[in-house]
Each structure stands twice: as structure tokens, then as C-alpha cells.
Amino acid sequence: MARRRKLRVNRRGEEELPEFRLKPQTKRGILVVLFFALAVLSLLSLFDSAGSLGRIFGQFLGLLLGTAGFLGPIIFFALAVGLLMNRQESKDGRDVPVSNLRVYLGALFFTLALTGILHLLAMRAVPDSAFELVKRGEGGGYLGLLPAMLLFGLLDFWASSVILAAVLLGSIVLFFNLDLAALPGRLRSVFSRGPGETRSIPDVKINKMEPLNFTTTKVVSPPPLPAADEEPEEWTPPISLDELREKKFPPTNWVVEKLFSRQTINQISAPSNQGKTWIALHIALCISKGEKVFEQFTTEQQGILIVNEEDPEYFLKDRFLLLTDKNETAELKLYIHVEKGIKLNEETTEKLISEMKERDLKVIIFDSLSVIHTADENSAREMNEVFSQMKKFTREGFTVIFTNHHRKKSRGPYKDDPQEQTRGSTVINAVPAGHITCEEKRDGDNTIIIIRQVKLKGAKKLGPFQIQIDATESGFRLFYKGEHLEDVDAAARLKNKLYAIIQESDRWLGIPEFKELVGMSSDKAIRMQLSVLVTSGQIRRETRANLKNQSASIIDRPKTKGNEFLYFKISNEEADGELGISP
Missing domain, CATH: 1.10.10.10 (Winged helix-like DNA-binding domain superfamily/Winged helix DNA-binding domain)
Known part of the structure; x- marks a missing residue:
């Protein structure tokens, strides 16, 4: 007869079953195997190759994730890999216990954000169909229903999408434990190396052991390749103050009298839906026809090139039809680039300048600044690069006008400096020679736009004035109404x-x-x-x-x-x- 195994007795004299203890590494390994198995099972269920249990599991994923059900295998596989990589070694090479909460939270937020975005897209046209989409296995399933309904009830579609996209990116950073500050440097180090070029080895000291003593050998990295010879710019001596005082300059040559001077960079800024594009198109038409802007400020007839990366072609067509008679458009020197993905860089700047010279155009209008570059608008260095491209137009004798969005609307006279309302680096306000802002107001049945000239180099600034928009049978008419009294709040x-x-x-x-x-x-x-x-x-x-x-x-x-x-x-x-x- 086999001997009965004695049980452990605790301090109170009671017998206890032997404890079943597992190392953290063993627990992690079991979870890795489990998630790998779920990944394979969900993958087989997509092809109806997992039997009745697999079909039930696939239907469950469809209700839970909606159209993102096909991502189930990827999510389970990512969890397995994330747990497998979530380990830390001590100095002596042993595993140190770490928490897996980061991996679970990253996967959870990623799934909620992704399914939420899918459900937002599915319910955008008919918001009341949120629950019906889940029943049909569409959208983001039950997981996507929660964030989509919560955010869509408080915000609109685009604001909700931005929040979910931010959560999605944040979950990736959390899941992989990424250091965003070090990421740009790593990418630059990878992409800056040419084909076949190896990473340079820094100076290293290696201790070489010899009998009875130690010597040090220094390994030096190879010297960098010499830079290509660059032609130095022509150096000109400075002029004295007397020479500057005696120098003759021509009078200010206006593109739009008292608003924008020739061969300069100019800005039209305002919050959204305040009439920036209307003003820019009106100015473009007046310059191309040689007519007065707002029926008040004279222009010199010149050819215009518009680069619009914000609005579709039909939108611009409708606005131009309201602003001008279609019988006039055939003879106008006005050309338009619409939604072509144009970004200001060396190549596109040269192409635009070449087009303007070929067609004898003198003014280029960018609508708007934020969509014609990939720079960080809060970085002075990067925005200087953008404006250096614009200055190439002025050096060739062209005039640049661009529209720009404000960060916020003005809350009243003198409460906010109009230039300070402009978002981004101070370079955006420092470079332009002329800068006007727009503010739309209702005056009874009439719509007026208040124009404030916040900057003008080389001439006295105008006081604020009002532009009225009249809708007639033939279209829209923008005309000068008079001064705007800022002291009347x-x-x-x-x-x-x-x-x-x-x-x-x-x-x-x-x-x-x-x-x-x-x-x-x-x-x-x-x-x-x-x-x-x-x-x-x-x-x-x-x-x-x-x-x-x-x-x-x-x-x-x-x-x-x-x-x-x-x-x-x-x-x-x-x-x-x-x-x-x-x-």
C-alpha cells in the first residue's frame, strides 16, 4: 500500500494543500502560447476551416469588432509578441519581473480606437443606425459602438475622429514602449546613409590583455568624406549711411493701392468662415481685370496664378460664377492649380516660377499657407525654409499673397492683437510686408466684413474699414462701405x-x-x-x-x-x- 503523502500544517494546526507556484516567466509563456493559439483559431475561422467552434468564435469576433473582425488574428498575434518581448534583464543576465499592464492597455486602447473610427465612418451618414450596424456585423461592432456613440454625442464627426486617431497613435506608442523624442534621430541615422554605406564606428578604447601587464589600443573611426565644393556667394562691401541717404528709390509700386505692394509677400488672415477665400478671389479678379478692389483701391492689371489646395474645383467654380460674368473670363489672365498636392520646395517652386514666366503672370496667391508645406508651423527654422521658397518668387519680380487661419476668433476690439491671433511661429507675421485680417459681421439683413490692416511696410497703415457683400441677380458684389469705428463695442x-x-x-x-x-x-x-x-x-x-x-x-x-x-x-x-x- 502506498504511503499517504503528508500535507503541510499551518500555524493553527490545520493541514494545507501544497501550493502551486509558477514563475512570472512561466505565466508569461503560457499567455504567449494562449494568444498564439487564439490568433491561429481566429485566422482559421475567417476561412471557415475551424469547425463549428471556430464558426462560433468567428461570429463572436464579428459582433465584437464588426468589420474589423479580420484584424482579430493580428491583435492576438500582437499580444503574443508584445508579451514575449516584454522582459527585462538584470546586470547578471537574469530576468527581472515586469508588469504586463502596458501591453494589455496598449492593445485595448488600439482596438477601441480602431473600431471606434470604423463605427464613426459607418454611422456618419445616418447617426441613428449605430445599433443596427452592430446587429448586421458592420462598423466597429460592440467595441466600436461605445467610443463612437460617446464622442459623436458630444462632438462632431471630425473632432471625434481626431480624438480617436490620437488614442490610436498613443496606444501604439504605449504598446511598443516607444521613445518619440529619440525616434526622429533614429530615422535620420537610417535614411541619411547611402546605399552600401555602413554606420560609422565611434572612438573606442579596447583593453588588450598581455602577459604580466595590460596595454590600451585606440580604434579610431575613419575620417568623414570631404564635402563637395560649394561656390561661395558673391560678397559685396557694405554701404555707408551717407550713401544710403543719397540712394534713390522709386515710389511705392502698388499691386493693390494702400494694401499690397509689388514684389512682396503678403498675408490675408482670419478664423474659419470669415471670408478669406472670398476676399482673395475678389482681389485676384480685380487685379486680372485692372479694376478697383472693393470699388475703392486701384490696381494695375496683371496676370494671376492661384494655388488652392483646400477647396475642390466645383467649389471654386461656384464662387467665381458669383463674383464675375462668365463672358469676361475668356479674356482674363487668371490660372488655377486646384488640389494637386503642391508643396513648396525647390522643385515645385521652380515649376511655378517657370509657368508664371511662360504665361506672363505677375501675382501668385496661395490658399492657404497650412496646406502648401509639410513644415512645423511652430518652428521658426522650418517656417523660414518655407518663406525662403516664397522669396524666390519676389526675387523674380512676382508678388505673393497667401491666406492663413487664425487660432481663434477675436473676442472684441483691442482684446486680442490681430497678429497674435495668427497661429504658429512669429516668422509667419514677421516676413510679410502687408497683412490684413477679416472679420464677418451681420448688420441687419446685410453681411459685412471688417478689414483691419495690421501691417504695411513702406507706407502708412489704413484704419479699419467695412466691406459689404450684396447678393444680386448677377452674383455677389463686394464694395467699400466706410470706416469701422472700433470704439463702438x-x-x-x-x-x-x-x-x-x-x-x-x-x-x-x-x-x-x-x-x-x-x-x-x-x-x-x-x-x-x-x-x-x-x-x-x-x-x-x-x-x-x-x-x-x-x-x-x-x-x-x-x-x-x-x-x-x-x-x-x-x-x-x-x-x-x-x-x-x-x-
Whole structure:
């Protein structure tokens, strides 16, 4: 009879089963094998070669991942490889226990972000179909449903996509434990070597052991190859102050009078949807026809080249049809590059300059700056490279105009420097000789654009002025309306508008009427300015109940309250008791 194995007795005298302990390396190895097996099983299920269990597993992945179900094998394989590589050795070569949480979190966030993006794309056209897509195995499945619904309910499609894309990239960095700061240097070291060129060996000291003593041998890397001879630029001596004072310069030669001078770089900046492209196209048409810009500033007729990398061709066609008569376009020297992926570099700059010379064009317009380069706009060095390409146009006698996006909208007069609103490096504001900003406003039924000239080299800057856009049967007309008074802020303009409305009305008006007449959805600012007018004695205020008892001329609306305040003008007959109230 076999002897019974004795069990371990704890301190309380109780018998315990022997512990089943595994090394961390063994646990990791089991998980690696498990995830490899799941990767193979999911791969076979895609080809319906894993039997009934495989089909069930494939259907489960389809519900969980949606159209990304085919990535199941890749995700499981990546987990296996990530766990296998997630190890650290001590100085003596032994494995040091490490946490696998980084690998799991990286894989989880990667899967959620990827399926979320797929579900956003699938539900973009019909947002209410989010759950139906999951049932049909489309979109990003149940995993993609959660982030897509959460973000789409709070943000729009593009903002949600940007957030999920950032999570996707961040998960890759987390999963592979990447050092982003060292990544550019490694890439440069790889791509900077030519074919067959080996990596240079740094200076190394090797201790060579000999009998009875030690000697040191120094291994030196081979000297670098000599750089190609470069022709030095021609050096010219400086001129004295007297010579500079006696030097004769021609008067300022304007492309657009008082706005943009010839052979310079110029900027039109504004937040999104503030009229930058309208202004740029209007200026291009006026210069090509030799007409006044905004019917105010003279131009010299010249050929134009537009490089637009933001808008599709049909978009530009519609705008040009609204801005000009199609019978005029045949004779205009105006050419357009649209969505061709043009980036300013040595090659494209030479091609553009060659085209302008061939077609006798003198002005080039880039719309917009952010899409015609691959530089970091916060880097002064990289943006200097971009503007060095633009300066090649001015050296050839051409004028450059580019549009640029603001970081944010101005919150009021003098609260933000218009140049400081421009995003990116200060180089973007330092290089241009001329710079105007646009701000779209509503003036009753009219649309106006406030133009502020924040920079002009070589001449006195203009004060802010207004451009009005009139829509006629033949198209859009942009014309100079007059100076813009910056000292009249939004509150003062609202107060003046409310006072004018009350003076023109023969009936007592309430808040709903004012909201409709001034085109505002909120009543807080309206109530505040009406209180200012009442306190200053410029208008009269009474409750609806009191006015009904006095048979006043008021506007009847459904669901009115007796304590509602109504407002009326103070006329010359007030002393006689006639305040819009019948005797």
C-alpha cells in the first residue's frame, strides 16, 4: 500500500494543500502560447476551416469588432509578441519581473480606437443606425459602438475622429514602449546613409590583455568624406549711411493701392468662415481685370496664378460664377492649380516660377499657407525654409499673397492683437510686408466684413474699414462701405439698435419682438441694454397688464403673461400724458 503523502500544517494546526507556484516567466509563456493559439483559431475561422467552434468564435469576433473582425488574428498575434518581448534583464543576465499592464492597455486602447473610427465612418451618414450596424456585423461592432456613440454625442464627426486617431497613435506608442523624442534621430541615422554605406564606428578604447601587464589600443573611426565644393556667394562691401541717404528709390509700386505692394509677400488672415477665400478671389479678379478692389483701391492689371489646395474645383467654380460674368473670363489672365498636392520646395517652386514666366503672370496667391508645406508651423527654422521658397518668387519680380487661419476668433476690439491671433511661429507675421485680417459681421439683413490692416511696410497703415457683400441677380458684389469705428463695442451697438427700433415703432414691444428684429437667440444682452435705456430715461417700460387696462397699442401673442415688461419711446407729447395710450 502506498504511503499517504503528508500535507503541510499551518500555524493553527490545520493541514494545507501544497501550493502551486509558477514563475512570472512561466505565466508569461503560457499567455504567449494562449494568444498564439487564439490568433491561429481566429485566422482559421475567417476561412471557415475551424469547425463549428471556430464558426462560433468567428461570429463572436464579428459582433465584437464588426468589420474589423479580420484584424482579430493580428491583435492576438500582437499580444503574443508584445508579451514575449516584454522582459527585462538584470546586470547578471537574469530576468527581472515586469508588469504586463502596458501591453494589455496598449492593445485595448488600439482596438477601441480602431473600431471606434470604423463605427464613426459607418454611422456618419445616418447617426441613428449605430445599433443596427452592430446587429448586421458592420462598423466597429460592440467595441466600436461605445467610443463612437460617446464622442459623436458630444462632438462632431471630425473632432471625434481626431480624438480617436490620437488614442490610436498613443496606444501604439504605449504598446511598443516607444521613445518619440529619440525616434526622429533614429530615422535620420537610417535614411541619411547611402546605399552600401555602413554606420560609422565611434572612438573606442579596447583593453588588450598581455602577459604580466595590460596595454590600451585606440580604434579610431575613419575620417568623414570631404564635402563637395560649394561656390561661395558673391560678397559685396557694405554701404555707408551717407550713401544710403543719397540712394534713390522709386515710389511705392502698388499691386493693390494702400494694401499690397509689388514684389512682396503678403498675408490675408482670419478664423474659419470669415471670408478669406472670398476676399482673395475678389482681389485676384480685380487685379486680372485692372479694376478697383472693393470699388475703392486701384490696381494695375496683371496676370494671376492661384494655388488652392483646400477647396475642390466645383467649389471654386461656384464662387467665381458669383463674383464675375462668365463672358469676361475668356479674356482674363487668371490660372488655377486646384488640389494637386503642391508643396513648396525647390522643385515645385521652380515649376511655378517657370509657368508664371511662360504665361506672363505677375501675382501668385496661395490658399492657404497650412496646406502648401509639410513644415512645423511652430518652428521658426522650418517656417523660414518655407518663406525662403516664397522669396524666390519676389526675387523674380512676382508678388505673393497667401491666406492663413487664425487660432481663434477675436473676442472684441483691442482684446486680442490681430497678429497674435495668427497661429504658429512669429516668422509667419514677421516676413510679410502687408497683412490684413477679416472679420464677418451681420448688420441687419446685410453681411459685412471688417478689414483691419495690421501691417504695411513702406507706407502708412489704413484704419479699419467695412466691406459689404450684396447678393444680386448677377452674383455677389463686394464694395467699400466706410470706416469701422472700433470704439463702438458690441454692447453699445446693440443698445443703439434697440433704441432705433423703439423710436420707429408705434406699438409697445416685448423681448420676443426685439430678439426677432436684431436676430439674436439669447435675451440676456437685450434685457441688459433695455434696462440701461430705461434707467437713462431714453425709453418707457410698463407691464402688459397695466397697458391692457389703459388700452395701449401692444402686440398680442399666444401665452402672454401680465407681468411681462413692454417698451415704448418717450415722445414730445409725454408731458401731456400721451405715451402711446389712448385717452
